[in-house]
Amino acid sequence: MIHLQSKKSGLNGTIDVPGDKSISHRAIMFGAIAEGITTVKNFLYGADCKSTIECFRKLGIKIEEQDGEIKIHGNGFDGLKEPVEILDVGNSGTTTRLIIGLLAGRPFHSVIIGDDSIAKRPMNRVTDPLKQMGATIHGRRGANYTPLSIVGSTLHPIQYRLPVASAQVKSCLLLAALQTEGETTIIEPASTRDHTERMIKQFGGNLTINENTIKISGKQKLVASDIQVPGDISSAAFFMVAAAIVNESKVILENVGLNPTRTGIIEVLQKMGASIDVKENTLSNFEPSGTVTVKTSNLQGIEIGGELIPRLIDELPIIALLATQASGKTVIKNAEELKVKETNRIDAVVKELSILGAKIEATEDGMIIYGKTPLKGGKVKSYGDHRIGMMLSIAALICEEDVYIEGAEAVSVSYPNFFEHLHYLTKK
Ligand SMILES: O=C(O)C1=C[C@@H](OP(=O)(O)O)[C@@H](O)[C@H](O)C1
């Protein structure tokens, strides 16, 4: 249980948020299947990415950690060896869904487990198309839930239209497709984060992207690379919102990833009328990055839905808090995917923000928030979900009374130094 006192002063200062979680996972995975030694700088040492490292060590990959830099000794797909232990993905949906695509095509047996949250998250979105490619996967309720057991088989290419906009499903299928003879086609209903596509190119591979259709050939040789991970915009989002809603604030976030498939939060802040300035670094590498400055703002409610949703899916809990401080109504729709994250994020956000006095209601596919509403204090909980824990900690900054958060330690999943940064920005 963490106790946060209401702060009447603003947030001020410059921070570098930790490395991007999605890119950090992929850097380990591609480093493992490429030929040679991959180095990764600014890797995110959060619990989820540590789970990815441990899984790949159990698959026989040598991974060294030295002075904040990671070295992965890859030896192609054949460098992965049958694990004698169960692969534990912890709380990480990304690790689970991507590693299944890799293991489905390896000639050995492996077993995947995770925590209680992972055990409730649907896996048939990846196991169904992988079975169409020839994979053998067993698990609870038709391989929809962990534990999952995978007996690697020879995979063949497919043409697959994703029923949900999910970068995890797309990435899983790309990792499987790389192991086939022939060309796989993946069609997305809306564009989702493209870190896997960028990474394949960064490691010397090829794929073609035409609007939402991706074509990739199998049996490509991937070569080791040097990866500089930009800061995670999903982590930066908490302090962008904090600066916008707390009086007398100015926060400068440096080295933030600005991949256009992830910048929905910036567009939302702009549409709401926030004081936000974005400067892209001129020497960006394969993933663009830059500096984002946000000041205390007068905000207006807006409607958020459609193709914007996949570009800010993980930011919706903190956007809900933002909307409580915007005048008028904010409607979030087409966001039913929030129900299958670390927890049901529609229920969790509505319940916990209501406890703090927000006027917010759940809908079938999102929520409606009425602002501008002063927040009081109270006892709330994270449901073991890092993003809910961080959203409630930012909410505490504008609450009139103290806030007690149960399970706030979940922040270490994606932002281990979140409370240090919060303390630094709020100290006068
Ligand atoms: O591919 C990724 O790295 C991620 C994709 C998203 O999930 P979905 O693919 O389930 O939308 C996102 O919510 C998750 O935090 C990370």
Ligand SMILES: C=C(OP(=O)(O)O)C(=O)O
């Ligand atoms: C949904 C998330 O991650 P994952 O799916 O990897 O657990 C998240 O980080 O908000």
